[in-house]
Amino acid sequence: MRCRVGEGPHAALAEALNTLAISLDARRTRPHEPFGVEVLVAQSPIMMVTCDASERIRFMNYTVPGYLTSDVVGKSFYDFVMPDQVEMVRSHVHHLLRTGEATGYEIRSSVPIGPEWYGVKLGPIRAGEQIIGFTMSLMDITDLKRTQLRLEQSNRELENFATVASHDLQEPLRKIQTFSERLTAMCAETLSPEGRDYLERMNNAAARMRKLIDDLLTYSRVSSKSQTFLRLDLAEVAGEVLGDLETAIEQSGATVTVGELPSVDASPMQMRQLLQNLLSNALKFRRDDVAPSISISGTVDPDGRYCELKVEDNGIGFEEKYLDRIFNVFQRLHGRGKYEGTGIGLAICRRIAERHGGSISARSTPGQGSTFIVRLPRSQTSSR
Numbered sequence: 001m002r003c004r005v006g007e008g009p010h011a012a013l014a015e016a017l018n019t020l021a022i023s024l025d026a027r028r029t030r031p032h033e034p035f036g037v038e039v040l041v042a043q044s045p046i047m048m049v050t051c052d053a054s055e056r057i058r059f060m061n062y063t064v065p066g067y068l069t070s071d072v073v074g075k076s077f078y079d080f081v082m083p084d085q086v087e088m089v090r091s092h093v094h095h096l097l098r099t100g101e102a103t104g105y106e107i108r109s110s111v112p113i114g115p116e117w118y119g120v121k122l123g124p125i126r127a128g129e130q131i132i133g134f135t136m137s138l139m140d141i142t143d144l145k146r147t148q149l150r151l152e153q154s155n156r157e158l159e160n161f162a163t164v165a166s167h168d169l170q171e172p173l174r175k176i177q178t179f180s181e182r183l184t185a186m187c188a189e190t191l192s193p194e195g196r197d198y199l200e201r202m203n204n205a206a207a208r209m210r211k212l213i214d215d216l217l218t219y220s221r222v223s224s225k226s227q228t229f230l231r232l233d234l235a236e237v238a239g240e241v242l243g244d245l246e247t248a249i250e251q252s253g254a255t256v257t258v259g260e261l262p263s264v265d266a267s268p269m270q271m272r273q274l275l276q277n278l279l280s281n282a283l284k285f286r287r288d289d290v291a292p293s294i295s296i297s298g299t300v301d302p303d304g305r306y307c308e309l310k311v312e313d314n315g316i317g318f319e320e321k322y323l324d325r326i327f328n329v330f331q332r333l334h335g336r337g338k339y340e341g342t343g344i345g346l347a348i349c350r351r352i353a354e355r356h357g358g359s360i361s362a363r364s365t366p367g368q369g370s371t372f373i374v375r376l377p378r379s380q381t382s383s384r
Contacts, residue, residue, distance in 0.1 A: 254292035282313035
């Protein structure tokens with residue numbers, strides 16, 4: 001239907017209405033676009049939902065399994081969240097509505113059919129500068145989550161096994177060392193030089209075995225979920241580690257310089273272990289007749305999300321072609337005769353860095369020293 005356009009004062013309005021009518025007719029009669037966004041949304045394997053600022057569902061590209069569209073649209077989407085997960089989900093939604101920052105989380109399905117777990121991504125819907133709602137994209141992650149849960153169970157079982165095995169292995173070692181000490185105290189004068197040599201070797205072997213068991217147990221426990229992330233001043237942690245290594249530093253004549261270090265979210269015990277292993281490594285692999293000079297420093301990325309912790313020394317160094325090898329368990333570049341150890345220290349450092357969502361690497365030149373670089377996120381948004 002068209003307006004008749006005359007010459008009166010409403011002629012311009014009638015002409016504008018006619019133009020709008022033509023536009024609407026063209027839109028209604030436009031053929032369906034087979035490759036358009038409507039098809040993409042309708043056939044997407046990802047559930048797409050829009051909600052208003054009152055947190056009510058306004059649109060879904062397909063319904064929750066077991067529900068009609070009329071059962072879902074207009075309802076609070078919290079009606080479709082497990083009761084024990086409502087507060088977690090609400091905190092993410094309110095953060096997005098307040099800041100406009102996209103966020104995400106994992107959630108169990110509230111219905112007995114369909115996927116068991118979803119990975120959810122939230123994004124803001126804006127009208128100008130105002131946030132008027134948010135989008136939700138839900139992807140089926142059931143298989144991934146089941147695999148993750150199986151791995152976590154396997155890790156717990158391995159940790160329990162390591163603890164039991166450690167105890168069972170430590171007990172006979174204690175007996176060997178105890179009776180060896182008694183033999184030394186009671187019979188040392190009557191033993192031949194060869195007998196005393198055998199006894200000393202036995203003691204040394206038992207001590208190395210105990211150290212190896214302790215290090216393996218430490219390595220197995222690094223990924224434990226029970227570790228709590230706290231805000232740590234790495235300068236304070238470094239000071240505590242230097243106190244623990246005071247005797248070793250004095251005996252080697254080392255100079256240790258600590259620069260400015262940032263604060264990070266981390267496990268206190270593991271950060272202390274990381275620094276102690278790196279400093280002990282620098283003290284151990286020193287050049288003959290050259291006093292160790294070690295520096296600890298830190299920098300923060302321009303965006304403030306990551307920091308780099310560097311431990312630099314003037315020791316014997318190593319060929320960088322062995323870089324990947326030195327962070328593996330039991331890998332040694334030197335014989336035990338000169339440099340004692342189990343070959344697990346740097347492997348523990350790598351596992352700690354990865355446990356915190358970071359990484360570790362190194363630069364080195366033989367005869368000139370090494371620099372170990374640990375890259376860590378400054379904040380931990382979730383338990384790892």
